[in-house]
Amino acid sequence: MALRHAVLAALLDEELSGYQLAKSFDLGVANFWHALPQQLYAELAKLEADGLVAGREVVQESRPNKRLFKVTDEGLAELERFAAASAKPSMLRDDLAVKVQSSDLVDTAPVIAQLRERATFARAKIELFESLLLKFRKGLGEEEFLRGGERIGPYLTCLGGLVFEQGYLEWCERIAGILEARKSGGRHE
Amino acid sequence: MALRHAVLAALLDEELSGYQLAKSFDLGVANFWHALPQQLYAELAKLEADGLVAGREVVQESRPNKRLFKVTDEGLAELERFAAASAKPSMLRDDLAVKVQSSDLVDTAPVIAQLRERATFARAKIELFESLLLKFRKGLGEEEFLRGGERIGPYLTCLGGLVFEQGYLEWCERIAGILEARKSGGRHE
DNA sequence: TCATGGTACTCAAGAATCTGACTATTCCTA
DNA sequence: TAGGAATAGTCAGATTCTTGAGTACCATGA
Numbered sequence: 001m002a003l004r005h006a007v008l009a010a011l012l013d014e015e016l017s018g019y020q021l022a023k024s025f026d027l028g029v030a031n032f033w034h035a036l037p038q039q040l041y042a043e044l045a046k047l048e049a050d051g052l053v054a055g056r057e058v059v060q061e062s063r064p065n066k067r068l069f070k071v072t073d074e075g076l077a078e079l080e081r082f083a084a085a086s087a088k089p090s091m092l093r094d095d096l097a098v099k100v101q102s103s104d105l106v107d108t109a110p111v112i113a114q115l116r117e118r119a120t121f122a123r124a125k126i127e128l129f130e131s132l133l134l135k136f137r138k139g140l141g142e143e144e145f146l147r148g149g150e151r152i153g154p155y156l157t158c159l160g161g162l163v164f165e166q167g168y169l170e171w172c173e174r175i176a177g178i179l180e181a182r183k184s185g186g187r188h189e
Numbered sequence: 190m191a192l193r194h195a196v197l198a199a200l201l202d203e204e205l206s207g208y209q210l211a212k213s214f215d216l217g218v219a220n221f222w223h224a225l226p227q228q229l230y231a232e233l234a235k236l237e238a239d240g241l242v243a244g245r246e247v248v249q250e251s252r253p254n255k256r257l258f259k260v261t262d263e264g265l266a267e268l269e270r271f272a273a274a275s276a277k278p279s280m281l282r283d284d285l286a287v288k289v290q291s292s293d294l295v296d297t298a299p300v301i302a303q304l305r306e307r308a309t310f311a312r313a314k315i316e317l318f319e320s321l322l323l324k325f326r327k328g329l330g331e332e333e334f335l336r337g338g339e340r341i342g343p344y345l346t347c348l349g350g351l352v353f354e355q356g357y358l359e360w361c362e363r364i365a366g367i368l369e370a371r372k373s374g375g376r377h378e
Numbered sequence: 379t380c381a382t383g384g385t386a387c388t389c390a391a392g393a394a395t396c397t398g399a400c401t402a403t404t405c406c407t408a
Numbered sequence: 409t410a411g412g413a414a415t416a417g418t419c420a421g422a423t424t425c426t427t428g429a430g431t432a433c434c435a436t437g438a
Contacts, residue, residue, distance in 0.1 A: 097279075099198075105201055106269050
C-alpha cells in the first residue's frame with residue numbers, strides 16, 4: 001500500500017498522464033521508488049476509484065488522446081496521514097552487489113564490466129540530477145532557495161538521488177579497480 | 190528469481206541455518222538485499238529441492254535442533270551463471286523520501302522526527318559496518334588486505350553499505366535541518 | 379513461578395509485483 | 409515507402425512478497 005503514496009507525491013507538482021508518470025518513474029522519482037508502467041496505470045485506476053486523484057480526458061490532434069491526473073483534496077489528506085505514520089525502513093535490492101559479494105568464487109571479468117557499465121550510468125544520472133537541481137531553483141542560490149522557495153520537496157529528493165549516485169559511482173570505480181588489480185597482479189604475493 | 194542468488198551469496202562464507210540467515214539479512218546482507226524470514230525459509234527449501242544447497246540436521250542440547258545449509262557445486266555454478274548475466278538496475282523503495290518529496294504540502298514535524306530517527310539508525314549501522322570491516326581484515330591494513338586477502342567479497346559489499354549509510358546519514362541531517370529552519374524562521378521573507 | 383525473550387521454524391491467505399504480449403496512431407528516417 | 413521509435417495505453421497469468429498467526433523449547437530475571 002505504498003506505491004499509492006509515491007504516485008500521489010509524484011503528481012503533486014503537475015498533472016500527468018499514466019505515460020508521463022511512467023517516464024518520471026524511470027528518471028526523477030526513480031531515485032527513491034521503482035515501479036513498472038503497468039503498475040502505475042493500475043494504481044492510477046485504483047486511486048481514481050478511491051477519489052484520491054481526478055482524471056480528465058485530453059483530446060490531442062497529432063497523437064493518441066490521454067488522461068491527465070491530479071491529486072484531490074482527499075488525496076492530499078491521505079498523503080498527510082502517510083507522512084505522519086511511521087516509515088518502513090527503506091528497501092534496497094541490488095543484483096550487482098550480490099555479484100560483488102560472490103566475487104572471489106566466481107569469474108570477475110563480467111562483474112568488472114558491469115561495474116564499469118553501472119558507473120557510466122551513474123555519471124549520466126549525476127549530470128541529469130545536477131541540471132534538474134539548477135532548473136528547480138531557477139537562478140537562485142541554493143541557500144536562498146532552500147530558505148525561501150515555495151516548493152522544495154522535489155529539490156530535496158533530487159539532492160538525495162545525487163548523493164546516492166555519487167556514492168555508488170565512487171564505489172563502482174573503486175571496486176572495479178580492486179578486482180582488476182587482483183586479476184592481473186598475482187594474488188597470493 | 191534473484192532472492193535465490195542473494196541467499197547463495199550469503200551462504201558462501203559459512204554454513205547457516207534459516208534462522209541465522211534471517212539474522213544476517215537483517216544486518217549484513219541487508220545492505221544490498223531485503224527479505225523477510227518466511228521468504229528465506231521458503232527459498233532455502235526450494236534451493237535444496239533444486240540441489241543448489243545441501244542441508245544437514247544439527248542436534249542441539251539446550252535449544253531446538255536446526256538445519257545448516259551450504260552451497261553445492263551446482264549452486265556455485267548457478268551463481269557463476271548469474272554473475273555473468275547482465276544485472277538488473279538496482280531497485281530502491283524509500284517511504285521517507287516519498288514524505289520528503291511531499292514536504293511542502295504536508296505537516297513537516299513528523300517527517301523531521303523520522304529523519305532524525307533514521308539518522309540515529311544510520312549511525313548505528315555505520316558503527317556496525319566499521320567493526321565488521323575491521324573483523325574481516327583481521328589486523329591487516331586495508332590496501333594489503335584488498336590486494337592479497339583470500340576472500341574480499343563481503344568486505345567490498347560492506348564497504349558499499351558503509352558509503353550508502355554515510356550518504357544517507359548526511360542527507361537526513363541536512364534535510365532535517367532545512368525543514369526545521371523553514372518551520373521556525375518565517376518562510377516568505 | 380511466571381513472564382519475557384531468544385532460538386528455530388511452519389503455514390495460509392491475500393496483496394503486490396513482474397513477465398510478456400497486444401492495440402492503435404503518428405512522426406521521422408533510410 | 410517501408411520500418412522503426414515515440415505516444416498512450418490494456419490485459420492476463422504467474423511469481424513473489426507481505427501479513428499475521430502459530431508451535432515448541434530453553435534460559436533468564438523479577
